[in-house]
Amino acid sequence: MNLYYDIIISELDNDKEGDFMPQWASQLSWSTLIDFYLIYVLVVFILKFVLHNKRVFSMFLFYIIIWILFGIANYFDLKMAGVAYEQLPMLLLIFIIVIGAPDFRLTLESLWKETTRQGTIIMGSDRTKTEIIKAAVALSKESIGGLITIEKHNNLDQYAQRAITLNSEVSNEILVNIFTPNTPLHDGAVIIRGDKIVCAGAYFILSSNENFEKTTGSRHRAALGISEITDSLTVVVSEETGSISLAINGVMTKMKDENTLNEYLSLFMK
Amino acid sequence: MKTILKFLIEPIRYIGSRGFAEMVVKFFDRHDWLIYVVAFFVALIAVFLIYIQPVL
Numbered sequence A: 001m002n003l004y005y006d007i008i009i010s011e012l013d014n015d016k017e018g019d020f021m022p023q024w025a026s027q028l029s030w031s032t033l034i035d036f037y038l039i040y041v042l043v044v045f046i047l048k049f050v051l052h053n054k055r056v057f058s059m060f061l062f063y064i065i066i067w068i069l070f071g072i073a074n075y076f077d078l079k080m081a082g083v084a085y086e087q088l089p090m091l092l093l094i095f096i097i098v099i100g101a102p103d104f105r106l107t108l109e110s111l112w113k114e115t116t117r118q119g120t121i122i123m124g125s126d127r128t129k130t131e132i133i134k135a136a137v138a139l140s141k142e143s144i145g146g147l148i149t150i151e152k153h154n155n156l157d158q159y160a161q162r163a164i165t166l167n168s169e170v171s172n173e174i175l176v177n178i179f180t181p182n183t184p185l186h187d188g189a190v191i192i193r194g195d196k197i198v199c200a201g202a203y204f205i206l207s208s209n210e211n212f213e214k215t216t217g218s219r220h221r222a223a224l225g226i227s228e229i230t231d232s233l234t235v236v237v238s239e240e241t242g243s244i245s246l247a248i249n250g251v252m253t254k255m256k257d258e259n260t261l262n263e264y265l266s267l268f269m270k
Numbered sequence B: 001m002k003t004i005l006k007f008l009i010e011p012i013r014y015i016g017s018r019g020f021a022e023m024v025v026k027f028f029d030r031h032d033w034l035i036y037v038v039a040f041f042v043a044l045i046a047v048f049l050i051y052i053q054p055v056l
Helices: A002-017 A023-027 A030-050 A054-075 A079-115 A126-141 A172-179 A218-229 A258-268 B002-017 B020-030 B033-055
Strands: A146-150 A164-169 A189-193 A196-202 A233-237 A244-248 A251-254
Touching: A023 B033, A030 A054, A030 A079, A030 B033, A054 A079, A054 B020, A126 A146, A126 A172, A126 A233, A126 A244, A126 A258, A146 A172, A146 A218, A164 A172, A172 A189, A172 A196, A189 A218, A218 A233, A218 A244, A218 A251, A233 A258, A244 A258, B020 B033
Parallel strands: A146 A189
Antiparallel strands: A146 A233, A164 A196, A189 A196, A233 A244, A244 A251
């Protein structure tokens, strides 16, 4: 009973002093909130990066395990393991950066795919679609290589900025003229947004897909590469065989004839 | 001897061979909002360790 009164009296004493808040609360201020927010943003970025790709996460996990083992060695003051694991995290970090570079690049590109996704899209009219088909067929008949990329949700400005800006209406004649050999623009890709040819001579990152035939040319690899990292569709005309293929979502599909190409484009440009 | 030596490395082999990384990545791919929840708690733990724990 006495103990109960003691507690009540000590509580009242505390109230008199106006010390309502626990001691730790005095450590928190507006700067703590900003600190918390900045750490939160950083952790979100790290988690998004790490959890986007299985191989990147495996490397991250391996690195964390090494840190845990180092922590254990440190905690128990282990002489041998302590020395061995002390140097390992730094060396391992360099090693991971070197061997994981392709995966890091792929992850960053995939993250970019999500961040550049636009809410509204401008798709071309039926006339644009017909002009693209006519151009592809004409290039195919003449066995002239062609690379026509049609933008969807993901903005392709990053590639257009480094190419030759055209901003012209889509027409069969212009497209054929662009890809005619020995002309300044024939070597890159044409980017189409809505009913406009945004640019010509654009260069994409080549796909490193190992399942693809070794003999596949750089034009097809470029088409596949851009389809892996964006939701665009690319029409490729082979210089060697004159065949027309479509690259979308990292998959290359050879077109049997003009009608098949029309069906695919109609579905994509809906 | 061989069995004992193999057994010692078993915990690490177990993690490596179970496709743990793939499981986690797939899980967060399906429930990507959980990344924000995890990040929130990680940041909260950081604040606790830096600001609150030293005065407790």
